[in-house]
Amino acid sequence: MALLSCPLQDLHFVEFPMNVLIISTDFPPLLGGIATYTNCLARQMARQGHSVEVLAPGFAGWREWDAQPRPEGLRIVRSRWGLPLLREFRMWMLGRRCLASRPDAIFATAWFPAGYIAHLLHRRSGVEYYLAAHGSEFQDDAFNWRRRVKSGLRFLKRPVFGKARRTFAVSRFTAGLLHDQGVPQERIRVVPNGADPRHYRPHPDPCGLKRKHGVAGRTILLTVCRLDAHKGVHLVLEALDDLCRRFPDLLYAVVGRGPQEESLHRQAASLGLQEKVVWLGYLPSGEVLEWYQLCDLYVTLSHDIPDRTDLIEGFGICFVEAAACAKATLGCRSGGVADAVEDGKTGLLLDPRPSKKAVVEAISNLLFDEPLRRRLGEVGRQRVEQRLNWEVAAQTIVREFGAKPQRAQS
16 A cells, blocks of 8 residues: 655645644653654644634643643643543543534544544534544454553444544554454555654764763663554664674663563563663753754664554654664564664665564665665655645645645646
């Protein structure tokens, strides 16, 4: 399935401001990929002249978040968050009020509960609704109580996906999962995630940033992710001892937290890597940017784990953020990563379940070959500027809502 996103210079959009209602239970200050997706698309749609209303839960810290500057035309409506079912009922009631603004389209950034609320609002008002699909969130399994509940409600999938005018998959891999679950191919559009190239950009003095963060003279491997089992941090740790013999100044920096955090700390200690790994936890976006800018190589080895449908990489926004900073990237051919990393052009991809030897050799080859890293980073940056950015993604989605583009006249 071909990617939909087009270079900005190839599209001319008819003046057609739209009124869009976005429904999401993943929105800042909540962290995570879907929250980033929802926030970036909402802001870009507003910047492009559309009126955007976001219906989202009132998580802890929402007042401080909502007080920050945002584009004109973006309004956030918060629902009180509480007990299951009651909180979804509150969102539905607020959604009914949002219909008073006469939206042209309703966009739910996950199938449940946001998609089901959109479905109910469609039945009430007739307004067409659209879904986003990321990867694991529409898979059925029982690995935790939330997923057990969602799997128990899978009978709702058929009406929710069936009545949606379009479902936007973040990768070809995700599109394939949707098709396997019975969503007709003609109702699926692949719109990849992106990064903001104005925020994520190369720094003129990476060595100065290294001095600022106390890592001057070190060769930096960087991973930015939630610390889940499939993210492959343990694979890098396994390879690190061999790598440090080849690169004595090597330092592995890990940004993020998650359920595997304690296990990974124990693994690093058991391997004697305390001086070779720095655990940075969650960082403000500005500091994350600086670590992208100062690193020598970005690596996240998201990989396949048999029968773990809850642990799959739908796309991998981190790869695109690193590429926007002109950094070479290393990943695995797992999930939708192949849409985020163009093998041999913006980075390198290993097998879906790479061996220790493969990891050591791939990282070594990239660290030894600075011209190759520079070339991969430059092409990655160009790809973000032209295609893999939120501006293109927002324009592509709004086009499906009804703002029909015309090819620019040469």
